[in-house]
Amino acid sequence: MAFLNDNYLKLRAGYLFPEIGRRVNAFCEQDPAGKARLIRCGIGDVTEPLPAAAVEALRDAAAELGHRETFRGYGPEQGYPFLRAAIAGEYRQRGLDVADDEVFVSDGSKCDCGNILDILGPQNRIGIPDPVYPVYVDTNVMAGHTGEADAHGAYAGLHYLAGDAANGFVPPPPAAGEPPLDVAYLCFPNNPTGAVATREQLAAWVAYAVEHDTLLLFDAAYEAYIQDPALPRSIYEIPRAREVAIEFRSFSKNGGFTGVRCGFTIVPRTLTARAADGSRHPLHALWNRRMSTKFNGVSYPVQRAAEALYTTAGKAQVAALIAHYMGNAAILRNAAAGAGLRVFGGENAPYIWAQTPAGTDSWTFFDRLLREQNVVITPGSGFGRAGEGWFRISAFNSRANVEEVARRLAKVL
Numbered sequence: 117m118a119f120l121n122d123n124y125l126k127l128r129a130g131y132l133f134p135e136i137g138r139r140v141n142a143f144c145e146q147d148p149a150g151k152a153r154l155i156r157c158g159i160g161d162v163t164e165p166l167p168a169a170a171v172e173a174l175r176d177a178a179a180e181l182g183h184r185e186t187f188r189g190y191g192p193e194q195g196y197p198f199l200r201a202a203i204a205g206e207y208r209q210r211g212l213d214v215a216d217d218e219v220f221v222s223d224g225s226k227c228d229c230g231n232i233l234d235i236l237g238p239q240n241r242i243g244i245p246d247p248v249y250p251v252y253v254d255t256n257v258m259a260g261h262t263g264e265a266d267a268h269g270a271y272a273g274l275h276y277l278a279g280d281a282a283n284g285f286v287p288p289p290p291a292a293g294e295p296p297l298d299v300a301y302l303c304f305p306n307n308p309t310g311a312v313a314t315r316e317q318l319a320a321w322v323a324y325a326v327e328h329d330t331l332l333l334f335d336a337a338y339e340a341y342i343q344d345p346a347l348p349r350s351i352y353e354i355p356r357a358r359e360v361a362i363e364f365r366s367f368s369k370n371g372g373f374t375g376v377r378c379g380f381t382i383v384p385r386t387l388t389a390r391a392a393d394g395s396r397h398p399l400h401a402l403w404n405r406r407m408s409t410k411f412n413g414v415s416y417p418v419q420r421a422a423e424a425l426y427t428t429a430g431k432a433q434v435a436a437l438i439a440h441y442m443g444n445a446a447i448l449r450n451a452a453a454g455a456g457l458r459v460f461g462g463e464n465a466p467y468i469w470a471q472t473p474a475g476t477d478s479w480t481f482f483d484r485l486l487r488e489q490n491v492v493i494t495p496g497s498g499f500g501r502a503g504e505g506w507f508r509i510s511a512f513n514s515r516a517n518v519e520e521v522a523r524r525l526a527k528v529l
């Protein structure tokens with residue numbers, strides 16, 4: 117008999133989005149009129165079509181594969197040189213030190229955020245923001261880095277970094293005297309709160325990491341949404357970050373690649389971690405080995421499509437997509453604030469994070485908005501205990517839907 121991975125049994129039943137789906141389906145069955153009016157501002161998936169530059173590149177690359185002279189089989193596991201150069205070149209244009217071979221192209225940053233645990237030891241003390249994208253917690257549970265969950269869904273063995281209205285949902289590093297973290301996840305602009313760390317706040321994390329020999333896992337999936345030029349878009353804008361940080365990026369939210377699948381991870385050659393015997397080794401070599409062994413690269417047409425996002429036309433098309441979603445975000449943010457709710461986010465991120473009225477819990481408010489206004493939002497408690505009493509509104513939608521949601525929000529509150 118085969119034994120299973122018991123860690124999977126520790127996972128809390130009903131990952132957030134399946135539970136939302138279950139409640140929405142049940143509602144639609146019992147209220148067909150409500151079903152017809154339903155507007156989804158829940159799941160963080162893009163809605164607008166692919167930029168034309170990416171579509172053309174996909175088509176051209178597919179045609180190349182159809183001719184003997186230009187056919188390609190397996191590509192390099194780390195990504196084609198043309199895409200690694202385009203990505204690193206963009207960093208260097210911003211004055212940041214990233215070499216082509218420090219870029220690892222993948223089929224998306226959700227995978228990388230989980231896979232990175234392959235090269236890290238089981239004994240790390242791990243800091244995870246709360247609330248945050250649930251993938252960091254769940255992949256650590258699967259890897260056996262935690263104990264059981266308590267009644268609030270908090271796992272023994274993880275160190276939660278609580279965001280709240282007082283810290284603007286940008287948790288500071290642990291105070292002096294607390295046991296130091298070996299690994300800390302950071303996600304800015306944040307999913308779900310839309311909060312972005314300032315340069316000073318990020319510098320405090322890098323200083324902490326340098327002092328305590330902490331590895332920072334920086335998820336910058338939404339960097340393209342940052343409007344304020346003073347806010348850092350990459351952890352490598354902070355001096356010495358190359359000694360302490362891995363950065364995850366994705367084409368999902370800027371280029372609309374959620375269904376195309378492409379992202380990348382930057383592992384600086386200057387980044388090291390300890391072996392159990394205390395010796396230090398570069399993580400770059402381990403990640404390279406991990407990708408070579410367990411991954412066979414992203415498809416050629418998809419990498420050509422990602423490359424096209426770095427052309428002049430591609431950049432203009434991406435900018436137009438971002439402008440559309442950020443226009444939506446402004447409408448939703450104003451609607452929620454106008455209804456008297458306390459709001460964060462929506463200014464440098466496609467998510468608005470709002471406090472439920474009168475201390476209602478997140479799921480009760482979710483049900484109420486679904487029943488009374490036929491609007492689907494995401495309950496904040498699904499992103500961690502500190503998200504209780506809050507909800508996330510996604511700006512990924514058509515303008516017409518967003519304007520209608522703004523009208524409905526004014527009625528419910």
Ligand SMILES: *Cc1c(COP(=O)(O)O)cnc(C)c1O
Pocket residue numbers: 160223224225226227249303307335337365366367368369373374378379
């Ligand atoms: C959407 C998202 C990603 C990107 O995931 P992909 O696998 O590249 O589609 C990564 N991190 C966060 C926080 C996200 O919301």
